[in-house]
Amino acid sequence: MSARPVRLAPAVGDPAALARLAVEVLRLELDTYPKPGLVSRIDSGSHDDMEAATFEASAAALEPYFADLAEAGAQGLPMAQLRRIGLAAEAAMRAATGGVNTHRGAIFGLGLLVSAAGALAAPGHRPAPFALGAHVRARHAGAILDGPVLLHAPGARARRRFRVGGAPAEAAAGFPTLYRVGLPALHRGRRARAGEEAARVEACLALIAALDDTNLLHRGGEAGARFAREASAAFLAAGGVGQDGWRDRAEALHRAFVARRLSPGGAADLLAMTLFVDQLERAP
Ligand SMILES: CC(C)(COP(=O)(O)OP(=O)(O)OC[C@H]1O[C@@H](n2cnc3c(N)ncnc32)[C@H](O[C@H]2O[C@H](COP(=O)(O)OP(=O)(O)OP(=O)(O)O)[C@@H](O)[C@H]2O)[C@@H]1O)[C@@H](O)C(=O)NCCC(=O)NCCS
Numbered sequence: 626m627s628a629r630p631v632r633l634a635p636a637v638g639d640p641a642a643l644a645r646l647a648v649e650v651l652r653l654e655l656d657t658y659p660k661p662g663l664v665s666r667i668d669s670g671s672h673d674d675m676e677a678a679t680f681e682a683s684a685a686a687l688e689p690y691f692a693d694l695a696e697a698g699a700q701g702l703p704m705a706q707l708r709r710i711g712l713a714a715e716a717a718m719r720a721a722t723g724g725v726n727t728h729r730g731a732i733f734g735l736g737l738l739v740s741a742a743g744a745l746a747a748p749g750h751r752p753a754p755f756a757l758g759a760h761v762r763a764r765h766a767g768a769i770l771d772g773p774v775l776l777h778a779p780g781a782r783a784r785r786r787f788r789v790g791g792a793p794a795e796a797a798a799g800f801p802t803l804y805r806v807g808l809p810a811l812h813r814g815r816r817a818r819a820g821e822e823a824a825r826v827e828a829c830l831a832l833i834a835a836l837d838d839t840n841l842l843h844r845g846g847e848a849g850a851r852f853a854r855e856a857s858a859a860f861l862a863a864g865g866v867g868q869d870g871w872r873d874r875a876e877a878l879h880r881a882f883v884a885r886r887l888s889p890g891g892a893a894d895l896l897a898m899t900l901f902v903d904q905l906e907r908a909p
Pocket residue numbers: 694707708709710711712726727728729730731732733734736737772773774775778779780781782784790791792793795836837838839840843844888889890891892894895
């Protein structure tokens with residue numbers, strides 16, 4: 626629930642600063658409350674194996690890997706090299722959290738955006754609108770979709786069982802849900818003048834309403850995922866963070882997700898990625 630100020634993009638053209646920004650957006654995601662079913666600094670949502678400190682430890686451990694990804698992007702290295710760094714980052718995450726999966730989706734998606742920022746951002750020059758996602762699609766879509774599948778990962782099982790594309794499809798398509806849903810909702814939330822945290826809540830709920838999140842499918846099946854999408858869409862249709870009493874209504878939604886053990890981890894990752902792109906790209 627902090628009013629942590631968002632640092633404005635000194636990151637352009639500097640791998641170490643891009644990595645700091647990546648960690649900062651992970652922390653901003655964690656700061657955000659209420660986020661239905663998700664871990665925040667207020668509570669652990671639908672999780673009994675992790676809390677805010679677990680996410681803090683994980684985010685801090687990832688910083689050097691994000692710097693490597695930015696550098697790899699600047700050198701134009703192929704997906705195979707990015708994957709090697711990503712797998713090392715996953716190992717660092719597990720070491721920092723005692724084996725808990727906090728940020729695997731974020732390592733993948735945010736990692737690809739950090740590498741794109743390394744490739745495109747030059748000092749004093751912000752990438753154009755949509756440029757980071759377009760770069761990931763143009764440069765890596767084929768390798769992402771043809772990449773090795775981790776057969777026993779819950780996400781991979783959910784993708785096969787429910788026939789959804791999940792994190793790899795979102796990245797290979799240039800992050801359409803981030804650009805078409807997350808960023809517009811963040812900007813709409815800011816216009817409600819309820820503050821930065823409220824704008825992040827608006828973006829989070831819009832992402833939950835739109836995304837085929839394999840975490841929701843894995844934990845709640847199709848019925849759970851439908852409940853999550855429809856309840857979030859109803860919050861937005863009632864005015865989102867522009868409505869009177871929006872925080873009470875969002876907290877009620879949080880409790881409803883927790884009662885069903887639902888956790889939209891993919892939407893949480895995309896919220897962090899939305900904040901990263903918002904900081905770096907020029908406004909459309
Ligand atoms: C390519 C990989 C991403 C393969 O992963 P997988 O086959 O599992 O694919 P997905 O399920 O599609 O996605 C993995 C994670 O991405 C997040 N996610 C889910 N849906 C979407 C979506 N539609 N769009 C974008 N992102 C999505 C989500 O991550 C978050 O949730 C995790 C925590 O969940 P939790 O509830 O705890 O669930 P589990 O621990 O899984 O089990 P239970 O506790 O419920 O029992 C957390 O990671 C969040 O970040 C999905 O989990 C990729 O992993 C891979 O190949 N990696 C190699 C490295 C690499 O190539 N890197 C590239 C360069 S950096």
